[in-house]
Amino acid sequence: KRSPFCFRQDESLDEMLIELSRLLRDWFSIGMMHIRRISMGSPADLLLKLMKYSRMYSPKPILSWEDMEKRLEKRRRIYAYFHPLLENEPLVYVEVALVGSGSVPASFLEMEQGQETTYPPTTAVFYAIASTQTGLRGLTLGEFLIRRVLDELSNDGSIGNLSRFVTLSPLPGFVVYLQQIIRSNTPTCLSREMIAAITRIGVQEDFAPRTGLIELNRTELEKLCFDYLLKAKRRRIRALDPVANFHLRNGASVLRLNWMADTEKQRLRESLGMCVNYEYDKDMIEENHRLYTLHGHIVQNGGEKADKADR
Incomplete structure (x- = not known):
């Protein structure tokens, strides 16, 4: 016997899904987003969410508060996109390391060694990016975030002159x-x-x-x-x-x-x-x-x- 909770996917349902998708794109369009740099001074609930999401979605999960502090130290940055109605809910975030070794790191060990140098940073390395909301995966927030972070880093006078922007990607x-x-x-x-x-x-x-x-x-x-x-x-x-x-x-x-x-x-x-x-x-x-x-x-x-x- 057919379940009363089953229904046939007809044209009206398709139209409804298309309309919902359009509304999501409008509500979460790039013009509605604002970028924030996350620090240890950010609200505790935001840092806890970031740690939880990194364990779920990131290739480099944040495993402890000590690890969190390391990701947010002077030569590391985390930037995220937020929606005005979800103030402490990072929708997508990217992790960046600033290295001054003069060359592009070929491994995570080299990246960490490049951070330890006393030379000013010359290269920004994007080493992890993650979307935190599965319902928004079809949107291009991550692509726009990387481009926005390029501008943020280029215009940050406290860093110096970054000459290269690269990733270390799986x-x-x-x-x-x-x-x-x-x-x-x-x-x-x-x-x-x-x-x-x-x-x-x-x-x-x-x-x-x-x-x-x-x-x-x-x-x-x-x-x-x-x-x-x-x-x-x-x-x-x-x-x-x-x-x-x-x-x-x-x-x-x-x-x-x-x-x-x-x-x-x-x-x-x-x-x-x-x-x-x-x-x-x-x-x-x-x-x-x-x-x-x-x-x-x-x-x-x-x-x-x-x-x-x-x-």
Whole structure:
């Protein structure tokens, strides 16, 4: 017997969903948002929410008050978008590290070392961004937040002269991509032990490959990762990796693929420890965005290791 609570999705329901979506876009349009820098002086309920949301959605969760203080120290920043009717409810936030090592950090260890230098910061590193409201995931608040933070940092006289704006981003879909290649019997130069380890990820709970085994397969894994980053597409135009698609759609270019940049167990399970630096060149953001959204063209920075993409 048909449940009285079941209903057929008809045209009127479709129209209602479309209208609700339009209203949400209006209510949470970028013009309604205001940006705030979060500090240890922010309201306690805001800091508690930030800690909770980071554990739920961020690739780098805030695990303690000590960790919170570290994220908000002099050379770290957290910015968030807020709605006027939800004053202490961060809708999306981004974490930034200011480094003065003179080079772009290739790992989280290098990023932390770059913060410890006495030199003034030269590079802003966006290392975590998270949306806190699943109902607003279809909106482009994160893209606008990064661009707004670029302006905030550029105009902050207390920082000095920042010359580069980059990310240190995960590749959360890389292992799934490798598993698809293995299932399709596509020839690779991966060792049998490496293939077996990749196959076990997601099947055996909490399993992650040994870093030594990953290192032995470095040449082939780097090649496959470049193929995944630059050639694997969704709908023939969008990067298959969701984080790559986010930054490329927002006008960033691919700067560098980083080997063993993050060796936390979850990152090993998702990407075998690999991360990417995307670069936001303020003079090229609009052109990069146009090339990617219209033609699927992924712009590679002419500098560091971009040539590896042709391997």
